[in-house]
Amino acid sequence: MHNPIDPPVDPCTVRTRVRVPLRLPTGLMADAWVSTFHGLSDGAEHLAVELGPPDPGTPLVRVHSECLTGDVLGSARCDCGPQLDEALTALREAGGVLLYLRQEGRGIGLYRKLDAYRLQDGGLDTYEANQALGLGDDLRDYTVAAQMLRALGHTCVDLLTNNPDKARQLTARGITVRRTHPTGVHINPHNRAYLTAKAEKTLHTIRLHERTEKEKIA
Ligand SMILES: Nc1nc2c(ncn2[C@@H]2O[C@H](COP(=O)(O)OP(=O)(O)OP(=O)(O)O)[C@@H](O)[C@H]2O)c(=O)[nH]1
Ligand SMILES: [Zn+2]
Numbered sequence: 001m002h003n004p005i006d007p008p009v010d011p012c013t014v015r016t017r018v019r020v021p022l023r024l025p026t027g028l029m030a031d032a033w034v035s036t037f038h039g040l041s042d043g044a045e046h047l048a049v050e051l052g053p054p055d056p057g058t059p060l061v062r063v064h065s066e067c068l069t070g071d072v073l074g075s076a077r078c079d080c081g082p083q084l085d086e087a088l089t090a091l092r093e094a095g096g097v098l099l100y101l102r103q104e105g106r107g108i109g110l111y112r113k114l115d116a117y118r119l120q121d122g123g124l125d126t127y128e129a130n131q132a133l134g135l136g137d138d139l140r141d142y143t144v145a146a147q148m149l150r151a152l153g154h155t156c157v158d159l160l161t162n163n164p165d166k167a168r169q170l171t172a173r174g175i176t177v178r179r180t181h182p183t184g185v186h187i188n189p190h191n192r193a194y195l196t197a198k199a200e201k202t203l204h205t206i207r208l209h210e211r212t213e214k215e216k217i218a
Pocket of ligand 1: 063064065066067068077078079080083103104105106107108113116117120126130160161162163166183194198
């Protein structure tokens with residue numbers, strides 16, 4: 001877990017390494033530029049993707065934690081895939097930055113997340129499963145997100161998230177969060193219990209009474 005009394009890491013040690021265009025298919029308004037970094041405090045290969053109109057002033061920022069099962073494979077056990085799609089659309093329109101953080105499984109890694117899924121299929125919720133594995137509820141530290149934003153020249157942002165801890169940690173790391181925009185609610189029968197646990201235990205701003213069109217029909 002993030003420790004609020006950790007001293008801030010010197011942001012001047014972090015700088016972009018390369019910044020290259022992704023060469024998106026035409027028709028998507030503008031290209032996306034992907035940046036890598038030198039000196040990130042956890043040494044992992046996090047990515048920043050700048051989208052939409054350049055120089056948007058206070059950029060819209062999505063701090064997205066890696067979820068291979070949801071982002072890439074389309075798993076409906078969580079809401080990560082639809083959140084990523086939604087963020088990419090919003091960023092293309094408004095102009096902003098996606099920070100794609102390599103924090104799979106809220107920081108416990110892919111294999112242990114799948115261990116946790118097995119425990120959840122036995123009746124534990126997402127946090128109880130982490131605890132049964134001897135792990136904290138959420139191991140994510142967003143120091144690297146603050147470092148990446150500073151290296152890109154952003155110290156004031158609008159944040160797209162339902163997770164209050166992201167704004168709290170960024171603020172503690174010297175980034176001004178001017179506004180927080182909630183993401184949409186992407187509920188389905190397979191992720192309802194997961195989203196309920198997030199709303200009740202970690203106070204994610206998710207309006208659970210909203211039902212998907214599919215659920216209304218079922
Ligand atoms: N340990 C664990 N990690 C999970 C589980 N389901 C999704 N994740 C991971 O959780 C991370 C996404 O976190 P979420 O809590 O869904 O959302 P958030 O990033 O806190 O908040 P938002 O900004 O609103 O999306 C990704 O790294 C996923 O791999 C699970 O059941 N157990
Ligand atoms: Zn996910």
